[in-house]
Amino acid sequence: MTEPITWTCTGCALLCEDIQVFIKDNRVEKVEHACLKGKARVYRCKHTAISTVDQDEVDVNTAISQAAKILEKAKNPLLYGWSNSTSEAQVAGIELAQTLGACIDSTSSFCQGITINEIMNGSVPSCTLEDVREKADVVIYWGADPMSSHPRHLSKYSYFPRGELRQRGYEEDRTAICIDITESRTAKICKGMFFSIPPGGDAEFMRALMDGLAGRVPKLSYDFDVKRILELAAVLKKAEFGVIFVGLGLVYSIKEEFDLISEFMSTLNKFSNFFLIPMAGHFNMRGFNHNLHEKTGFIHRVAFTKNGPVPGVEYSVVEQLKHGADAVMVVGSDPLASLPLSITRRLKDIPLILVDPCSNLTSRVADVTIPCGASGIEVGGTAVRLDGRKMDISPLIRGNGLSDEMVVRRIMEEVS
Amino acid sequence: MTSAMEIYQLLPKTNCKKCDESTCMAFAVALLSRTKQCTECPPLMEEEKYIDSRQKLETILKPLEGAEETGLIIHEELCSGCGNCVVACPVNVANDPYGSGKGFGPTNGKVIFRVENGKVKAANIEECRRFGKDRILCRACIDPCPTEAIEFV
Amino acid sequence: MALDVGKFIKAPEYDIKIISRRDVFQASVCEEDRFGDDCLELSALIVLDAAEMKHMGILDGANVRLASKWGSVVVRARASPREEQKGLGFMVNGPWVNALVSDETPDGIPTFKYIEAKITISKDGITGIQELLLL
Numbered sequence: 001m002t003e004p005i006t007w008t009c010t011g012c013a014l015l016c017e018d019i020q021v022f023i024k025d026n027r028v029e030k031v032e033h034a035c036l037k038g039k040a041r042v043y044r045c046k047h048t049a050i051s052t053v054d055q056d057e058v059d060v061n062t063a064i065s066q067a068a069k070i071l072e073k074a075k076n077p078l079l080y081g082w083s084n085s086t087s088e089a090q091v092a093g094i095e096l097a098q099t100l101g102a103c104i105d106s107t108s109s110f111c112q113g114i115t116i117n118e119i120m121n122g123s124v125p126s127c128t129l130e131d132v133r134e135k136a137d138v139v140i141y142w143g144a145d146p147m148s149s150h151p152r153h154l155s156k157y158s159y160f161p162r163g164e165l166r167q168r169g170y171e172e173d174r175t176a177i178c179i180d181i182t183e184s185r186t187a188k189i190c191k192g193m194f195f196s197i198p199p200g201g202d203a204e205f206m207r208a209l210m211d212g213l214a215g216r217v218p219k220l221s222y223d224f225d226v227k228r229i230l231e232l233a234a235v236l237k238k239a240e241f242g243v244i245f246v247g248l249g250l251v252y253s254i255k256e257e258f259d260l261i262s263e264f265m266s267t268l269n270k271f272s273n274f275f276l277i278p279m280a281g282h283f284n285m286r287g288f289n290h291n292l293h294e295k296t297g298f299i300h301r302v303a304f305t306k307n308g309p310v311p312g313v314e315y316s317v318v319e320q321l322k323h324g325a326d327a328v329m330v331v332g333s334d335p336l337a338s339l340p341l342s343i344t345r346r347l348k349d350i351p352l353i354l355v356d357p358c359s360n361l362t363s364r365v366a367d368v369t370i371p372c373g374a375s376g377i378e379v380g381g382t383a384v385r386l387d388g389r390k391m392d393i394s395p396l397i398r399g400n401g402l403s404d405e406m407v408v409r410r411i412m413e414e415v416s
Numbered sequence: 417m418t419s420a421m422e423i424y425q426l427l428p429k430t431n432c433k434k435c436d437e438s439t440c441m442a443f444a445v446a447l448l449s450r451t452k453q454c455t456e457c458p459p460l461m462e463e464e465k466y467i468d469s470r471q472k473l474e475t476i477l478k479p480l481e482g483a484e485e486t487g488l489i490i491h492e493e494l495c496s497g498c499g500n501c502v503v504a505c506p507v508n509v510a511n512d513p514y515g516s517g518k519g520f521g522p523t524n525g526k527v528i529f530r531v532e533n534g535k536v537k538a539a540n541i542e543e544c545r546r547f548g549k550d551r552i553l554c555r556a557c558i559d560p561c562p563t564e565a566i567e568f569v
Numbered sequence: 570m571a572l573d574v575g576k577f578i579k580a581p582e583y584d585i586k587i588i589s590r591r592d593v594f595q596a597s598v599c600e601e602d603r604f605g606d607d608c609l610e611l612s613a614l615i616v617l618d619a620a621e622m623k624h625m626g627i628l629d630g631a632n633v634r635l636a637s638k639w640g641s642v643v644v645r646a647r648a649s650p651r652e653e654q655k656g657l658g659f660m661v662n663g664p665w666v667n668a669l670v671s672d673e674t675p676d677g678i679p680t681f682k683y684i685e686a687k688i689t690i691s692k693d694g695i696t697g698i699q700e701l702l703l704l
Contacts, residue, residue: 018520032532033521035497039534040597047604110678133519147562149591151498152519160503160560161519170504170560181588182659183651185562189500198654199586199683249590252682281591301677316677337603337663340670340679341704342639360603361664364702496593534597 002029008393010084010283010376011038013386014129014150014157015393026397035151042377042396045358049371052363063370064407067329068414070351070368074327077102078320081333081355083282086381086393089405090284090291093331096412098295103303103325105317106288107333108280112386113300114258115246115278116289119388120299123262127243127275129157129387134164138239140177143202143249144279147185150386154189158245165241175235179205180249195232198222202253203260209233210267242274280386283376287384318343329353329411331404332375336361355407372407373399381405420444422476426469428459447473448569449487450480480569486546487568488538494565497534501557501566505529507543529557536565580690583625585658587615587635587669587684592661599663604698612663613644613695615688618653622646627690634691637684640668640704642696646688658688664701 004020011034020032021042031042051063058066071077079097082090083106097104108116119126132139139158146153154160159176166173178190179197187194197205201222208218208226212233218226236242246261254260261276268274280286289299296302296309301316303309313319321328321335321343327350336344337360347365354366357374373379378399383391402410424444435456437443446452454473460466480487499521502508508516508527515523522530528540541547545554546568557566595611602608615635617627627633629648634641635658642665649659660666662681669684 020521030533032530033499034534035499035531036495036534036593036597037600039497040600043601045600046602110681114678145590147496147498148593149596151496151593154560155499155503156519160500162509162513162517169509181657182649182653184590188562189560196654199588199657249682252678252680255676255678313677316674318672318674318677318679322672322674334603336702337667339667340639340672341664341668341701342670342672343674343679344667345704358603361698361702498593 004032005394005396007042007396008376008391009034009038009041010383010393011035011041012150013280013283013285014152015283015383015385015391016152016156017391021396023397028397037151044374044377047359049354049356049359049363049369051371052366052369054367060370060402063368064410065414067353067368067370068411070327070353071100071102071329071411072415074100074325074351076320076325077327077329078317078325079104079329079331080106080317080320080335081331082106082288083108083285084332084375085284085404086375086379086383087284087287087291087390088381089331089375089403089408090288091295092405092408092412094292094295096408096415097302098304098309099412099416101304101306103301103315103320104292105301105315105320106285106292107282107317107338108285108289109300109316110318110339111248111285112246112251112278112280113289114255115251115261115276116280116286117299118258118261119276119278120289120293124265124276125269125274126277126388128389129277129385131241131275132243132277133157133161135166135241136163136243137166137173138175138177138235138242140179140242140244141186141190142179142244142246143251143253144245144247145180145184145186145249146245146279147189149247149279149281153245154186158243159189177232177235193235195228197224200253202250203257205229206254206260206264209236210264213237213267213271236268236274237271239272239274242268242272244274244276245279246276247279277387284383286386286388287382290384290388321346325350327351327353329355330362330366331355331408334360334362336365355404370407371401372404373401375404379403379405420448423447423473426473426476427457428463428466430459432459434458447477448480486541486544486551488541488544488546489567489569490536490538491565491567492535494563495535496563496565497531497536498562499531499536500560500562501536502527502529502531504556504560506545506554506556507540511543581626582687582689585617585656585686585688587658587660587666587686589660589662589666589681589684595661595663609695609698612661613642613665614647614661615644616647616649616653616659618655618657619648620652621655622648625688627688632691632693632695634689634693635669635686636689637669637671637686639671642668642701643691643693644695658686664698665696668696668701668704
């Protein structure tokens with residue numbers, strides 16, 4: 001049997017660093033410790049991308065030149081995607097946006113960007129997953145179902161492992177709480193600590209909990225046993241090290257009054273010691289936010305103008321796709337699958353470039369497709385885990401194409 | 417899950433003792449724990465009137481064939497490879513405290529559960545707390561499973 | 570003008586709110602093969618409360634048409650193994666549910682979670698991935 005390679009998995013933003021991959025003749029033979037998502041990632045997609053212009057196969061140099069021409073000609077190009085790329089490719093993308101005077105945005109724009117922003121500007125306290133494993137005694141999955149999105153979340157960090165301060169394991173030392181609108185796979189594990197709320201009922205539940213913490217009788221417009229809220233408040237108060245994992249269920253429910261999150265955390269922390277961690281999905285979604293922030297001071301939705309980088313909701317991917325962008329380059333994403341069709345329909349009418357290792361829905365309508373090595377499989381680099389920790393990603397197998405970073409840099413050479 | 421009563425209903429219920437068990441119910445229990453097989457009941461195998469029962473019994477006993485000696489069955493199609501059982505299993509923790517016990521993939525070959533190609537696999541089953549003389553009805557791998565992929569029969 | 574008989578025997582329509590969510594099994598098969606049958610099977614799917622399905626006359630596994638102001642798709646209906654809140658339907662993230670989502674995005678975030686739609690039994694086949702591209 002071949003000796004395994006220790007690998008950091010890019011299947012999701014947990015970036016599990018203990019994966020053992022057995023490789024023979026540049027092919028994966030077996031993978032150990034990775035979940036089903038990680039396994040799918042390691043074994044790669046069935047339909048790999050090819051170089052095309054106007055849906056006809058061309059050599060990669062022709063495709064790159066055509067992409068450069070499109071972007072050079074455009075008045076308002078948008079560079080979008082990035083959450084499935086290494087930080088090195090993201091940095092190249094940000095430089096290309098600057099060179100072109102383009103808008104740049106990532107999938108975080110309609111995902112956890114709003115939460116990551118609160119953490120990065122210091123409005124809410126956060127901690128690392130290692131802190132969670134070693135210290136956490138109370139964890140809350142709020143509008144989050146890690147058993148469906150980040151399979152090893154509970155086993156590797158948040159509930160099951162023995163930690164430095166949690167030697168007796170989950171049975172005695174940890175309490176897991178789930179607040180959701182349905183009894184998810186995660187809720188099933190939280191058993192007696194599952195709080196079922198109506199859709200959109202999160203803000204009220206949060207206010208009710210704040211009342212409970214402050215010793216007031218909580219009021220709710222929907223039917224909910226107030227006694228259970230008071231019991232939950234008591235559990236939160238007693239926590240030595242608490243963590244709230246924010247899922248998209250919560251983000252989308254309170255996005256119009258997102259300040260409530262920091263108000264809730266500061267109220268909670270008058271009585272207790274709680275931290276917040278966003279459940280970012282794609283492996284390097286958070287990396288894009290860090291890298292763009294370093295360059296511009298903003299985490300996403302940025303336009304590079306004559307007066308420098310400017311942020312704004314009008315530079316978000318959805319606003320740009322609806323009206324604004326007159327050419328789009330997508331790197332490592334499939335907007336036709338992941339964004340509303342009512343918005344992506346316009347992609348058929350404007351020049352569209354796709355840089356991706358795999359053939360996907362978007363490649364079926366793209367004017368130019370450029371294949372690239374899969375980040376974290378054929379191409380190494382760094383990425384930022386969902387808690388903000390920077391991780392090294394080593395390549396597993398040799399690819400025979402360019403990395404996404406190289407594709408972006410080649411386009412940059414041709415436009416400047 | 418198959419119960420002894422369900423199996424008993426399909427047996428001749430004559431308590432003829434030809435299987436060396438005192439009653440048909442005892443034989444049902446023996447079938448369930450796989451210490452006896454259908455073929456050890458002569459009336460069931462030989463008599464025409466039990467053909468239907470025999471076929472039904474074979475169907476319900478089929479899943480037991482894949483079970484480990486402790487009765488462990490892993491439904492691979494339901495497993496997401498989350499590793500909750502890997503970290504929760506007390507034998508995994510005792511035999512690999514700084515690997516499985518801390519949430520990592522197992523670091524040695526002495527564990528019961530490990531995830532391979534996205535699915536959990538069982539080994540060293542004789543170490544399971546449900547095995548042997550002092551066995552207990554441990555549920556440490558069943559309860560943490562989010563998809564009901566682990567079952568004991 | 571001919572009388573539109575079909576209008577009177579049309580299957581009843583019900584209002585539902587669709588919540589999109591993730592699923593590890595769908596995510597892994599779609600990562601392997603976005604155009605494969607497994608990805609379609611696990612994506613073109615809506616999960617509903619079993620009692621409510623009975624009330625709506627929808628059998629487990631039946632095809633249903635979901636229609637919103639922004640689009641319409643045919644998917645398979647499945648009964649949830651647990652009791653769910655009334656009036657909700659759950660779909661896994663993907664192009665099928667995204668065909669129903671509004672283009673109104675005041676804060677730059679589409680309404681992925683509370684999609685107002687109508688559900689009705691359908692004799693049409695499940696919307697294929699190629700058809701979605703043409704919508």
